[in-house]
Amino acid sequence: MSELLLDAVDLTKHYGSVEALRGASFQARAGEVTALIGDNGAGKSTLVKCLSGAEQPTSGKILLDGTEVHLDSPTTARRLGIETVYQDLAVAPELDPAANLFLGREIHRKGILGKLGMLDKAEMRRQAVEEFQRLGVTLQSTDVPIGSLSGGQRQSVAVARSVVWASKVVFMDEPTAALGVVQRERVLDVIKKVRDKGIAVVLISHNMPEVLSVADRVEVLRLGKRVARFTGSDTKLEDLVAAMTGALVQEEAA
Numbered sequence: 001m002s003e004l005l006l007d008a009v010d011l012t013k014h015y016g017s018v019e020a021l022r023g024a025s026f027q028a029r030a031g032e033v034t035a036l037i038g039d040n041g042a043g044k045s046t047l048v049k050c051l052s053g054a055e056q057p058t059s060g061k062i063l064l065d066g067t068e069v070h071l072d073s074p075t076t077a078r079r080l081g082i083e084t085v086y087q088d089l090a091v092a093p094e095l096d097p098a099a100n101l102f103l104g105r106e107i108h109r110k111g112i113l114g115k116l117g118m119l120d121k122a123e124m125r126r127q128a129v130e131e132f133q134r135l136g137v138t139l140q141s142t143d144v145p146i147g148s149l150s151g152g153q154r155q156s157v158a159v160a161r162s163v164v165w166a167s168k169v170v171f172m173d174e175p176t177a178a179l180g181v182v183q184r185e186r187v188l189d190v191i192k193k194v195r196d197k198g199i200a201v202v203l204i205s206h207n208m209p210e211v212l213s214v215a216d217r218v219e220v221l222r223l224g225k226r227v228a229r230f231t232g233s234d235t236k237l238e239d240l241v242a243a244m245t246g247a248l249v250q251e252e253a254a
């Protein structure tokens with residue numbers, strides 16, 4: 001069994017009187033794609049926000065590599081090797097793919113020019129091309145603003161960016177939503193390459209065939225709690241649906 005990287009135990013999250021998480025547990029392992037599924041309002045986004053530092057749980061424990069962590073901001077989470085790719089694509093459309101890859105983590109030129117804030121664009125481009133090649137992201141040109149690329153290419157760059165910086169966990173919230181079949185396959189290929197690097201990939205998706213095709217494990221949330229877990233190869237679509245709708249419950253509250 002692969003190494004347990006992320007272990008969330010009994011998380012609750014209250015928004016006023018709304019209980020978005022009611023004792024949710026979740027685990028992700030190195031070198032595996034774990035799908036996080038559940039019906040609308042099950043608490044998936046809230047859980048991901050708590051595990052990526054965007055929100056803090058009301059109670060519960062988060063362990064990374066066996067050590068309890070307090071993710072008080074996305075910056076803290078990133079420092080610990082946790083990256084997130086959001087549905088709404090946080091790319092800068094006017095910048096080229098290399099600049100997007102280094103957004104917020106730019107390489108400065110050496111010496112006085114660097115100290116004056118001058119960026120080493122050639123080095124960033126060289127490293128970006130290398131990373132895109134390694135991850136199988138094919139772009140006709142790396143010199144054009146990312147806004148002029150196709151949706152799939154933009155999404156691949158967003159995925160690549162999270163991967164380049166993540167050392168432990170990458171959350172991907174509906175990374176293939178709004179993509180055509182070919183582009184979707186391309187992004188899924190990038191996701192598999194990320195997993196093969198030994199990173200724990202967490203895929204939030206409503207697309208069950210996609211979940212079945214790419215996930216090594218599936219964890220199901222319902223009404224703010226994990227209700228079932230499955231291992232990829234022996235999982236059936238009917239079981240996933242049954243768990244999401246409440247017809248099948250494997251786990252009671254932790």
Ligand SMILES: Nc1ncnc2c1ncn2[C@@H]1O[C@H](COP(=O)(O)OP(=O)(O)OP(=O)(O)O)[C@@H](O)[C@H]1O
Nearest residue numbers: 015018019020038039040041042043044045046047
């Ligand atoms: N900021 C907030 N304030 C109040 N309630 C919230 C907030 N965020 C989420 N909720 C509530 O918490 C519950 C879980 O929402 P969440 O967005 O985590 O579900 P989800 O599984 O991601 O749903 P979807 O698949 O529709 O995106 C919902 O009832 C939602 O209305």
